[in-house]
Amino acid sequence: xxxxxxxxxxxxxxxxxxxxxxxxxxxxxxxxxxxxxxxxxxxxxxxxxxxxxxxxxxxxxxxxxxxxxxxxxxxxxxxxxxxxxxx
Amino acid sequence: xxxxxxxxxxxxxxxxxxxxxxxxxxxxxxxxxxxxxxxxxxxxxxxxxxxxxxxxxxxxxxxxxxxxxxxxxxxxxxxxxxxxxxxxxxxxxxxxxxxxxxxxxxxxxxxxxxxxxxxxxxxxxxxxxxxxxxxxxxxxxxxxxxxxxxxxxxxxxxxxxxxxxxxxxxxxxxxxxxxxxxxxxxxxxxxxxxxxxxxxxxxxxxxxxxxxxxxxxxxxxxxxxxxxxxxxxxxxxxxxxxxxxxxxxxxxxxxxxxxxxxxxxxxxxxxxxxxxxxxxxxxxxxxxxxxxxxxxxxxxxxxxxxxxxxxxxxxxxxxxxxxxxxxxxxxxxxxxxxxxxxxxxxxxxxxxxxxxxxxxxxxxxxxxxxxxxxxxxxxxxxxxxxxxxxxxxxxxxxxxxxxxxxxxxxxxxxxxxxxxxxxxxxxxxxxxxxxxxxxxxxxxxxxxxxxxxxxxxxxxxxxxxxxxxxxxxxxxxxxxx
Amino acid sequence: xxxxxxxxxxxxxxxxxxxxxxxxxxxxxxxxxxxxxxxxxxxxxxxxxxxxxxxxxxxxxxxxxxxxxxxxxxxxxxxxxxxxxxxxxxxxxxxxxxxxxxxxxxxxxxxxxxxxxxxxxxxxxxxxxxxxxxxxxxxxxxxxxxxxxxxxxxxxxxxxxxxxxxxxxxxxxxxxxxxxxxxxxxxxxxxxxxxxxxxxxxxxxxxxxxxxxxxxxxxxx
Amino acid sequence: xxxxxxxxxxxxxxxxxxxxxxxxxxxxxxxxxxxxxxxxxxxxxxxxxxxxxxxxxxxxxxxxxxxxxxxxxxxxxxxxxxxxxxxxxxxxxxxxx
Numbered sequence: 001x002x003x004x005x006x007x008x009x010x011x012x013x014x015x016x017x018x019x020x021x022x023x024x025x026x027x028x029x030x031x032x033x034x035x036x037x038x039x040x041x042x043x044x045x046x047x048x049x050x051x052x053x054x055x056x057x058x059x060x061x062x063x064x065x066x067x068x069x070x071x072x073x074x075x076x077x078x079x080x081x082x083x084x085x086x087x
Numbered sequence: 088x089x090x091x092x093x094x095x096x097x098x099x100x101x102x103x104x105x106x107x108x109x110x111x112x113x114x115x116x117x118x119x120x121x122x123x124x125x126x127x128x129x130x131x132x133x134x135x136x137x138x139x140x141x142x143x144x145x146x147x148x149x150x151x152x153x154x155x156x157x158x159x160x161x162x163x164x165x166x167x168x169x170x171x172x173x174x175x176x177x178x179x180x181x182x183x184x185x186x187x188x189x190x191x192x193x194x195x196x197x198x199x200x201x202x203x204x205x206x207x208x209x210x211x212x213x214x215x216x217x218x219x220x221x222x223x224x225x226x227x228x229x230x231x232x233x234x235x236x237x238x239x240x241x242x243x244x245x246x247x248x249x250x251x252x253x254x255x256x257x258x259x260x261x262x263x264x265x266x267x268x269x270x271x272x273x274x275x276x277x278x279x280x281x282x283x284x285x286x287x288x289x290x291x292x293x294x295x296x297x298x299x300x301x302x303x304x305x306x307x308x309x310x311x312x313x314x315x316x317x318x319x320x321x322x323x324x325x326x327x328x329x330x331x332x333x334x335x336x337x338x339x340x341x342x343x344x345x346x347x348x349x350x351x352x353x354x355x356x357x358x359x360x361x362x363x364x365x366x367x368x369x370x371x372x373x374x375x376x377x378x379x380x381x382x383x384x385x386x387x388x389x390x391x392x393x394x395x396x397x398x399x400x401x402x403x404x405x406x407x408x409x410x411x412x413x414x415x416x417x418x419x420x421x422x423x424x425x426x427x428x429x430x431x432x433x434x435x436x437x438x439x440x441x442x443x444x445x446x447x448x449x450x451x452x453x454x455x456x457x458x459x460x461x462x463x464x465x466x467x468x469x470x471x472x473x474x475x476x477x478x479x480x481x482x483x484x485x486x487x488x489x490x491x492x493x494x495x496x497x498x499x500x501x502x503x504x505x506x507x508x509x510x511x512x513x514x515x516x517x518x519x520x521x522x523x524x525x526x527x528x529x530x531x532x533x534x535x536x537x538x539x540x541x542x543x544x545x546x547x548x549x550x551x552x553x554x555x556x557x558x559x560x561x562x563x564x565x566x567x568x
Numbered sequence: 569x570x571x572x573x574x575x576x577x578x579x580x581x582x583x584x585x586x587x588x589x590x591x592x593x594x595x596x597x598x599x600x601x602x603x604x605x606x607x608x609x610x611x612x613x614x615x616x617x618x619x620x621x622x623x624x625x626x627x628x629x630x631x632x633x634x635x636x637x638x639x640x641x642x643x644x645x646x647x648x649x650x651x652x653x654x655x656x657x658x659x660x661x662x663x664x665x666x667x668x669x670x671x672x673x674x675x676x677x678x679x680x681x682x683x684x685x686x687x688x689x690x691x692x693x694x695x696x697x698x699x700x701x702x703x704x705x706x707x708x709x710x711x712x713x714x715x716x717x718x719x720x721x722x723x724x725x726x727x728x729x730x731x732x733x734x735x736x737x738x739x740x741x742x743x744x745x746x747x748x749x750x751x752x753x754x755x756x757x758x759x760x761x762x763x764x765x766x767x768x769x770x771x772x773x774x775x776x777x778x779x780x781x782x783x784x785x786x787x788x789x
Numbered sequence: 790x791x792x793x794x795x796x797x798x799x800x801x802x803x804x805x806x807x808x809x810x811x812x813x814x815x816x817x818x819x820x821x822x823x824x825x826x827x828x829x830x831x832x833x834x835x836x837x838x839x840x841x842x843x844x845x846x847x848x849x850x851x852x853x854x855x856x857x858x859x860x861x862x863x864x865x866x867x868x869x870x871x872x873x874x875x876x877x878x879x880x881x882x883x884x885x886x
Contacts, residue, residue, distance in 0.1 A: 007792070011799045018803055018826050022810040027818050034822045041829055048796060049846040050836050051690035052621040053854045055682070057832075059698035064775050065825065065862045067705045071654075071779075072818055072869045075876065093738070093748035100638060101735055104728040107645065108721075145631045147750030152607045154631045192649035199642045206635060214853055218635040221860045225639055225867060229646025232871065237878050244817070244871040251824050251864050252811060255831060258857065259588075259804060262834045265850065266797070267595040269603035285595040288587065577812050585805035592797050592834075605839075605847035620848035621855065629852060636856045643863035647870045654873060694855055771859070778866035781873065 010044050027073035027080075031066060038062025091131035092143040092156040092209055095166065098124045099202035106194040114181055117194035121177040124201060128170040135163040136560060142211070150212075150272035157211040157274070160560040161417050165335060166208050168421045171545065172327050172428045173201050175538035179432050180320040182535030183439070189233060193320075196233075200226040200324060207332045213261045213271045213293075216336060217254060220300065224250030227329050231317035242312040249299055249309045257296030263289040277344035286348045294337055294357075301333035303394060304364030307387045311371070314383035319435020322379060326386040327428035331420055334393050338416070342400055354401035357394050362500035364391025369507035373514070378434040378444035381511055382427065385470060388504055389423040392482075395497050399488045408488070414558055415484035418550060421557075422477035425546035426469035432539030433462040436532070446514065450521030458536045460519050465543035467512030472505055477550030616757030618688040625692065626760045630749045634738070637730040637767060644727055644774045653713070653782025668710040675703040683768045687757070693730075693767040700772025705779050715776045720784040723777060730770030733763045796837035803830030817872040821865055828861045 017040055021033035042058035045051075102120020106113040134141055140159040144150070158166070180197070184190040203222035210216045228247035232240055261271070267285045270276050280286050295306075302310040310330070314322045341349055341357070368388030375381035396416040403409040436459045437452055438444040453460040472478040482501055489497040550557075608620055608628065615623040625633050679699035686692030704715035717723050737759050738749040746752075751759045777784070807827025811820055835850040835857075 007795055011795065014799060015802060015806075018806055018829075021822055022806060022814075022819075022826060027816075030819065030822055034825070037826065038829070041833065044796070044833070045836050048792075048836050048840050050839065050851050050854075052619070052686075052692065052695070053832075053836060053851050053858070055690060055695040056698065056855050056858050057829075059695055059702065060775075060862050061825070061829070061858050064698060064701055064705065064779070065865055067702075068779060068862075068866050068869055069818060069821065071781075072872060075873065076816070076818055079876075090742055090748075093742060097735055097739060097748070100634075100731060101739075103638070103641070104732050104735070107641070107728050108724050110724075143747065145748050145750075146627060146629075147747045148611070148628050151604055152611060152628050154629055192645070196642065196645050196649065199638055199645070202638065203635075214629075214856075215632055215635070218632050218639065218856060218860065221864065222635055222639045222642060225646060225864060226642040228871075229642060229649055229867065232646070233649060237875065240871060240875050240878070244868065244875065247864065247868055247871065248820060248824070251868075252808075252827075255804075255824060255827050258828075258831045259834070262800075262831055262838065263588075263591060263595060265835070266592065266838050267598065269599075271604075285591050285598075288591045574813050578809055581805045581809035581812075584808070585801060588801045588805070589798050592801060593794055596791065596794050596797065603841075603847055604849040605841065605844075608848050609845070620845075621851045624848050624852035625855060629849075632853075632856055636859055639860050640863050643867045646867045650870050650874050694859060775862070775866075778863070778870075781866075781870050 007047075010047060014040055014044055027076040028070070031069045031073045034069065035062050035066035038066065089131070089134050089138075089141045089143055091127055091134055092141060092158055093145060094127045095124065095131055095205045095209065096156075096202055098127050099198045099205065103195045103198035103202065106191075106198060110191040113191045113194040117198060118177060118181075120198055121174055121201075124205075125170040125174050128166045128205075131158060132163045132167050132560075135160055151270050151275055154215050155211045155272065155274075156209040158209055161413065162208050164417055164421060164557055164560055165331070166205060168424045169201075169204050169208070169328055172424055172542060173204075173324070175428065175432070175542050176320045176323055179323075179535055179538040182532060183318065183320050183435055193230070193233060193318075196226050196230050197324070200230060200329070204328055204332050207336060210336075211273050213264060213273065213276070215271075217258050217261060220250075220254045220257065220296075220333070223329060223332070224254060224300070227325060230321045231313050231325065233321060234316060234318045236316065238312070239316040242309075242316045245309050246313040253296040253299035255296070256292055256299070260289045260292030260296065263292065273344045277346075280345055281347045282350070283348075286345070290340065290345050290348050293340060297333050297337040297340075298360075301330050301337055301390055302387055303334070303337075304360050304367055304387065304391060307364065307368070307390075310387060311380055311383040314386065314431075315377060315380040319379070319431050319438065322383070322435070323428040323431035326383065326431060327424040330386060330390055331424055334390050335420065338393060338397065341397060342413075346401075349401055351398070351402060354398040358396075358398035358497065361391040361394025361397070362497070364388060364394070365500045365504040366507075369504045369511070373507055373511040375511075376445060376447070378437060378446055378449070378515065379431065381446065381515065382430050382434055385508065385511065386423075386427055388508070389419075389427065389470070392419050392423075392485075392501070392504065395485060395500065398494060399485070399492060399497070402492075410558075411484055412488055414554075415481040415488075418477045418554060418557060419481035419485075422469050422481065422546050422550050425542045425550065426466040426476075426478075429462050429539040429543035429546065430466040430470070432535075432542070433459045433466065436535055436539070446518055449515065449518040452519040456536070458540055460516075462536070462539045462543045463519065464512075464516055465540075465547050467508075467516065469543070469546035471508040471512055475551035476547045477554060480551065480554050614753055614756070615760070616753070617760055619686060619690065619692070621690075622686050622692050622760070622764075626763060627751070627756070630734070630738075633767075634731065634734040634749070637734065637770065640771065640774050641727060641731055644777055647778055647781060648783040651782060653780045655713070664710055668706055671706055672703045672716070675699045675706065679703070679768065679772065683764055686764065687761065693764040694771060696768040697771025698775065700768065701775025701779070704772065704776025708776075708779060713780070714784075715780050717773060717776055717780070717784070723773065723784045726769055726773035727777065728770070729773075730767035733766030737763055792840050792842065793837050796840070797834050800830045800832075800834030800837055803827070803833055806830070817868065821868055825861060825865060828857065832857055
């Protein structure tokens, strides 16, 4: 029972992070949330007995993917500041 | 165990590595790799001809644990077409890309694309197809962007994103199949799949993903801008080969391992989408203002024809009737491969000479580029489906089967498509001959013009006259892996 | 996309989600037992590695991994063909540089450890390579425009190393009449480690180069 | 309710969420986040399928997911460079679809 509760909390947090990442308009915030989502996903996968994949997701999916997106988000944010419009 | 199957994937890959490592010698190395890859495909075709369907397991593990490659007569024919078109594109590219740096960037990506094409035609494993599709999508998008320009970049980016969406949808289908059957090998799955909610949903997802990549109506919206803005040799590859392999995979799944899952209604739906594609694509081609855009819209139509066969083949038991229809389908696919590649190569030639490819301003092209205009005409004959082209025989058999099976309504899109194709081809030729033609030299630039001309001749005369050989290849064959 | 269309998409997506959940429940209820797991564990001793995931990636389904490394190469070649990289950030302050000076070796060491350990315990070429790539990212953030990567020709060599090692081993065993990538049992462990080593370097270099985001200096000039 | 269904269902939910966001959002970055979350959903489903109630999990889906993660990041990197190049050519590329 406690295990099920633990699972439910894991999943609820995961879905919340996903929704937050998908709905935030500000690019840097969205990417940060995406990285958090990826790291949380790695945690969930470790719980599911997949440590290999969890490591890869944390390092590649969240880490490098996030770093790539952050660079793009910084550009987008600069442009938004310049134009003042929505990006 | 036949080494030609893995080699057909490995040799283009090896070429891609060599051209990446030594960009200064990319052209020589690339041509060697292209010749070697074609040679291996020839070996494979001879093997299939003599021994019937071939299968090679990889890594010393047989299915279900390992991955296998499989080639039957249909795959051998498609691989052979791919090799011939790819060889022509390889030679043409040397004349097309004037900037040596562009050529250096073209070669490794192009050989990776070729490896992906061969890998997908030979694939016999659901997940392996996913990896192949991603290789195809990424190298294709990168190649399509080689033109530079904002339009090309925008179209390529959209192509990349659509491709990603397609492969994720496909992968979701693979996950469902793995959930239900715990297998990925297509031959083994063929014995387990059956009617039911799970398998049907999985097939729908797999088909959706592949239809996006094949540009089946109404998922074709991304194709015209991508194909029209890419460099001509790349457009030729995308139109003639890349769309073809996705369509082939879709058809192969429906008629092969998933045959027990499909229902007549679903097959009719697929045929209907094909019919819409034929009419919509042909209509838009007629209205197109640019030569390459015309060719791109016509590709949407030509992909559509292939799906008209699904409702006709779906209910048939293995036998001569089914083999004949499969042969006709294949003949359409091959003819279009040759003809569309030839058309794009010729269109690229026109564009380079005239500086544009607006159809209204094509006047006098025939005068200056007789061989190219002849290529456009020949390719046009094959696109319309006039005798003796391969698509004439293909359409004929399609019409015959539609009447025999009492599904006469499939005649309508074929007739409409043929008439529209005649209209758009003659529109181009009429413009090209606008001024009095007084050709000085038939061929003005051998390396750039000859490959397209040879492909067009193959589409019209080669396939039409050599269709008997194709049947010989198909004879012992059913789509079955 | 306007309001009604958005709502329609949301409704359709929700309906799709419901359908898929139902399908998933149906599929799991009729779960067949002969999944690939048993076969994968049973054949593990023949591969010479103790980590089943590494065995799948580099032995049973090594061909998938070969194509996947080709995808990585295609992405890098595509990025290179799109022109020069964006300018790097300005040089970092001394505090950051001092941190970089120990973070980068640590990342590289951990990457190497993951590669070595991946044969037996969780880890392997991808995780190790990712850490090498991360080291590159840290270096570029600290102001090195090349992210610690070598010159153009060496970069090209690193980029093709993974696919190259795979093909070298695969085609060599093919020449001896075996299947492609069918390692002789006695050699299996070492061949896998060699391929993994090459793949780690290739993945690390490719990811770092992708982060740089443009062709290496010296090309085409 | 089994672990597989619970976690697999979460995977399906992520997938649908990602699909929805991919279809309704126009900026490139948001589309990429969406497609990555959609992919993560499929991966999550595969990982959940590998779970075997106590027995050691099935390594095959794990390997498939590892392959998928690398492919996804490659595609993301390429798409971002496309976006940057469009950006440099002027205009607001992120409104392109």
